[in-house]
Amino acid sequence: MKKVIALMSFALLALSYFAQAQNPMMGGARNGGQMPTGRFYGKVVDAAKKGIEAASVTLVTKRMDSVTKQPKEVIVTGMLTDKGGNFSLENIPLMGRYELKVTGIGFKTYQKPVAFEMPNRNAMQGGDMSTMLSAIDKDLGNISIEIDEAVMGNVTITASRPALTMGIDRKIFSVDKNITSAGGTAVDVMKNVPSVNVDIDGNVTLRNTAPTIFVDGRPTTMTLEQIPADAIETIEIITNPSAKFDASGGTAGILNIVMKKARRVGYSGNLRANIDSRWRVGGGGDLNVRQGKINVFASGMYMQRKSISTGTTDRRTINMLRNNQSVQTDRNVGEGAFGFGRFGIDYFIDNRNTLTVTGNFARGGMEPSSVSDIRVDSSSKNGSGIESIFYTELQKRLSNSDFNFRNKGAQVSFKHNFPKAGHEWTADVTYNKSKNENNGLIYTDYFDLANNPIRSRYNQTQYGSGNNENVTLQTDYANPISQNSKIEFGARAQLRKVNSLNNIQIGGKLNSTLYNSTDNVYAAYTTFSNRIKDFGYQLGLRAESSQYEGILPNKGQTFNIEFPISLFPSVFLSQKLNDFNDLQFNYSRRINRPNFFQLFPFVDYSDSLNFSRGNPGLKPEFTN
Structure with missing residues (x-):
């Protein structure tokens, strides 16, 4: 019984579509009704028929620009494919002509016009519900995209951020590269920072003088013992601060904890x-x-x-x-x-x-x-x-x-x-x-x-x-x-x-x-x-x-x-x-x-x- 009710609902939906198409005065904008929608779905694969993960699937259409009076391309919806290469674009208005675009890193762009093809009246009158269902829930099948040889020939492998980088007025030490201080305090981190000295009692010096401590670029009353190492992103060693920073400190520098x-x-x-x-x-x-x-x-x-x-x-x-x-x-x-x-x-x-x-x-x-x-x-x-x-x-x-x-x-x-x-x-x-x-x-x-x-x-x-x-x-x-x-x-x-x-x-x-x-x-x-x-x-x-x-x-x-x-x-x-x-x-x-x-x-x-x-x-x- 539930299947019969569902099929009747789809039939009424399709009849509503045809009624509106034959009489524009009954459109959704005129009587407050909602435009019926459907779904495009499919799978993005490579030449070996293996699903491609994280490929970009975009559905676009053309609309008239009110200013230039020229048609322009607008995005209706889009998504990234899952691990198996599957995608599902939902809530797509039945009335309209669309273009499907599929892109992926290292692959050529795939473009294809798509649209909902509603069954003719003979199929409707003959009670062919499968034809009607496939019309508003359309399977685009396997979409095979090709490897872009030109792009793949120029792939660049880049390394992660180095532990120490140089700026014109500072050195930047990346704490996430330093696992030896995990679970400790900022004093433990300083033991591994170049140019910084830590004695047996935990006293920190920079250029033989106690440095000024900043947190996120601002002075703080906290001491290094009160800051956990796991909460630190980077440490900036500023041995000779520029005019941007507080002039106090004499020969001491600044340790800015980010x-x-x-x-x-x-x-x-x-x-x-x-x-x-x-x-x-x-x-x-x-x-x-x-x-x-x-x-x-x-x-x-x-x-x-x-x-x-x-x-x-x-x-x-x-x-x-x-x-x-x-x-x-x-x-x-x-x-x-x-x-x-x-x-x-x-x-x-x-x-x-x-x-x-x-x-x-x-x-x-x-x-x-x-x-x-x-x-x-x-x-x-x-x-x-x-x-x-x-x-x-x-x-x-x-x-x-x-x-x-x-x-x-x-x-x-x-x-x-x-x-x-x-x-x-x-x-x-x-x-x-x-x-x-x-x-x-x-x-x-x-x-x-x-x-x-x-x-x-x-x-x-x-x-x-x-x-x-x-x-x-x-x-x-x-x-x-x-x-x-x-x-x-x-x-x-x-x-x-x-x-x-x-x-x-x-x-x-x-x-x-x-x-x-x-x-x-x-x-x-x-x-x-x-x-x-x-x-x-x-x-x-x-x-x-x-x-x-x-x-x-x-x-x-x-x-x-x-x-x-x-x-x-x-x-x-x-x-x-x-x-x-x-x-x-x-x-x-x-x-x-x-x-x-x-x-x-x-x-x-x-x-x-x-x-x-x-x-x-x-x-x-x-x-x-």
Whole structure:
């Protein structure tokens, strides 16, 4: 019964078609009816009758252009063939003449006119339903396409992106080529980056100086230990920043960490887990969803860490009356864990305008401890000049502390692409806020070598906390004047506020230091780059105005450092010698502003042999 009802429905559909064809006044546009539709289907094969996957099948027709009054070709529908070479083009209006086009990489284009051929009235009246069904559901059969010898003769095999590429003002290191740092942090990645040095304690230097850390081209309050390696796409090593970048940093360069963000249509993601040689575990994942005008991306990770290090320090103090020599051995153990999360949304307003909102957070803590054994030998010279040891002291120091941090940030970005490739304007606002706390307890026991009982004990407790807020407003414009030349200019404002408290108690006596500071930098820049055959150059100029103010509220002291206007030119030259060698020369003027710890007037007594204290009156230095 169901088959009879279905056949009757197809018959009524066909009769409706003929009724409309005989009386145009009854067309769908006149009475609100819907044009009946059908389907073309078939299979794309090669000369061996094997199905071709991902061949492009397009159905086109010709319509009258209302402006030129000439017929023009328009696409009705299209698709890619499946693994077996099959295709199905549905919802095709029955009335019309079409052309089928099939293309594939390495094959000649196939073209064929197609149309729905409705049965005549005799077939209709004779009840031949199979003829009617085949008319509106048309099988085009196997479509054989030929290999294009000319195209196949010029196939080029290209390699994947190299691990390190050179730009006129930077080196770009691809992290996805580095599997040894998977599951680690950005510090582990830096161990494999050329020109970057990482010592045994995880301190990162570039050209023997601590570099400035950027994330996605903007300054950040996050440290390298707080950024997971699996979330990094590339690292840009900028040893001598051009006028486009912040002039502060002196001889130090910039490490710009570019985070991963996919924009593939549909759903994509991955999960990962790891365990290290000390049985500390970690895991994380990424997710990307692209539907229509919205692209959502997120990533997160959790990691446990344990570090063990040992060291020996040999000191010798010489004076006229007595010489001291100390040998110190240390064993440091640090345990902790931290988590990181990142979330963002791209909204594609249209083909040329994109609005992006991202947020990130990090939280974690470490509990380092250290045990130090110190032997101090005191010696003096007799009248004959012979040196002899007359006193030996042993010290045993135990240090326990815990450190906790929280970091959060957000960024709102807008990007406009002009019709010309590379011609763009961007504007963004970035906000970062971090908070940290640390507690420390240090015991030092003193022994005489002759008798082992404790002679005396030295106790020290420390507590510190700090807040750091950073707001950056930036806009950039780039215009490729020609294929080889480009001009860029932009403006930037960075507003930073830091509050820090440190308490240290020694022998029941408390020493407390509260220090607040604000640091504002306003800048504008322009650069011009050009290439003449194998020679390239970039010229730039940056103007900056900076204001710094530090306050000791408990003492009523204020420190001010101002530079109304400072100019920072830059020149980059590059000569390509061959496919494997480039010769580069660059010059830039920069300013080295003292960092927070160099300015913070707090006396650190944690090491009785090495006191340190910041100087809030330090002035910046200019370097060339």
